[in-house]
Amino acid sequence: MxxxxxxxxxxxxxxxxxxxxxxxxxxxxxxxxxxxxxxxxxxxxxxxxxxxxxxxxxxxxxxxxxxxxxxxxxxxxxxxxxxxxxxxxxxxxxxxxxxNVIARTKKGELIRAKTFKQKQYIKAIQQHAITFGIGPAGTGKTFLAAVLAVTALLNDECDRIILTRPAVEAGEKLGFLPGDLQQKVNPFLRPLYDALYEFIDAEKIPDLMERGKIEVAPLAYMRGRTLSNAFVIVDEAQNTTPAQLKMVLTRLGFNAKMVVTGDITQTDLPPNQASGLIVSRNILRNVEGIAFCELTQADVVRHPLVQRIVAAYERYEKN
CATH class of the missing domain: 3.30.1370.10 (K Homology domain, type 1)
Structure with missing residues (x-):
């Protein structure tokens, strides 16, 4: 040629x-x-x-x-x-x-979907009461959900943001954590805080938390509640048990959205314990009003090496 x-x-x-x-x-x-x-x-x-x-x-x-x-x-x-x-x-x-810009950070950086599947994920969150975002690390599952949550709060589309995740350690025992409840759960919720800091000044977040505009709590504290007029993000859902995830899904109240994120390849539960995220995907896939978005290593938006690491692990697990 x-x-x-x-x-x-x-x-x-x-x-x-x-x-x-x-x-x-x-x-x-x-x-x-x-x-x-x-x-x-x-x-x-x-x-x-x-x-x-x-x-x-x-x-x-x-x-x-x-x-x-x-x-x-x-x-x-x-x-x-x-x-x-x-x-x-x-x-x-x-x-x-x-x-299609969905938000602007404190520094003026424009936030938009970088891949077609991220666009699908954002659209699903905007159009459904419950959205599951499933995919490997670095695909923007938590970050994009937090962006949409902050945007909804600032536009008065919801009264509060609720951030929750199971307090499961990633393959290592951290031992006793000192301090009150907030200080104990902070290490587990750091990824959610990181996303919030992109849009809200750090010194304003404690005031918003004190006024109940932003609530950060472990999954166990959701039991018995009705989460209305809220944007709820359930992070690291692969580390929930089926009972835990069913419990939090059924907390959804009126005028509320819930985004459930997780990576089914990075479960930190005991070997004989089923993941609530996997079980829910099998049970709820065809339920009206619930969307499932599955991102892949092609949607990784961190350092380019992360995409290659994810791909290498996927090849290893298939073999």
């Missing part, structure tokens, strides 16, 4: 840096996907390779243009999703994905 070259002129240095990535990691990834050689000289990006591969690469680069033309950092999930869009004729949908 004919070898050709093509040059794309980028508008400025910021665009070139955004597209190339740190140490030109993005260009290396593009080359790995297409076999095309990418050479960046200032604001000129030169492509060398087979005609079809170059054409496919140009189409992917054009689909990413709304990001790099404004100097927005491009990460691996952006590129992977761009390839999915080009290869399946969904470039128009991918353009909408880039424009």
């Amino acid at each position: 004919t070898e050709i070259s093509q040059t794309i002129q980028l508008p400025n240095n910021e665009s070139a840096i955004a597209l190339a990535g740190i140490n030109e990691q993005n260009l290396k990834l593009l080359s790995r996907y297409t076999g095309v050689k990418f050479v960046l000289r200032g604001q000129d990006l030169m492509l060398f390779g087979k005609e079809k591969a170059v054409a496919r690469s140009v189409e992917v680069l054009r689909s990413l243009e709304p990001l790099w033309e404004t100097g927005k950092a491009i990460v691996e999930p952006d590129i992977v999703t761009a390839f999915q869009a080009v290869d399946t004729g969904r470039t128009e949908e991918y353009g909408e994905l880039q424009k």
Whole structure:
């Protein structure tokens, strides 16, 4: 097949840096996907390779243009999703994905879905009373749920956010934890706090908690309650027992949403104990009003190495 070259002129240095990535990691990834050689000289990006591969690469680069033309950092999930869009004729949908901003952090960073499955997950939360987000670490399950919860609270769409998870240690015994209830459960709920800090000043969170606008509690404290006018996030649900998860699901009150997140490959329960998340998925999959979104290693939006770690473990477990 004919070898050709093509040059794309980028508008400025910021665009070139955004597209190339740190140490030109993005260009290396593009080359790995297409076999095309990418050479960046200032604001000129030169492509060398087979005609079809170059054409496919140009189409992917054009689909990413709304990001790099404004100097927005491009990460691996952006590129992977761009390839999915080009290869399946969904470039128009991918353009909408880039424009659909769901929130803005304290620092002014725009939060949006980076993959098609993340978009599906966000839409499911917006349209259903109960949504299950199941997938490996780094796919944004908890973070995106917290973003939507904070947005709902700030827009007066709910009266409070309730964050809960089972107090199960991840493969190690922490022993006695000093302090009151809040201090005891804080280590288990740190991932939820991290998401809140992106949108709410740290000094304001204690006041919101004191006024009952944000409640953080272990799963056991949900028993006997009715959670109305609330946005409830049940995190690390793979570590619930079937009885525990049934209990918290049936706490749902009027004008409330519940998002249940977990990674069924990282269960910390005893070997003979069934996971409530797996059991619930089997029982509730076809119940009207409940959505299940299953994210994969392709949706990992942490360090690129996390995606490769997840993929390696998946291959090992299959074998």
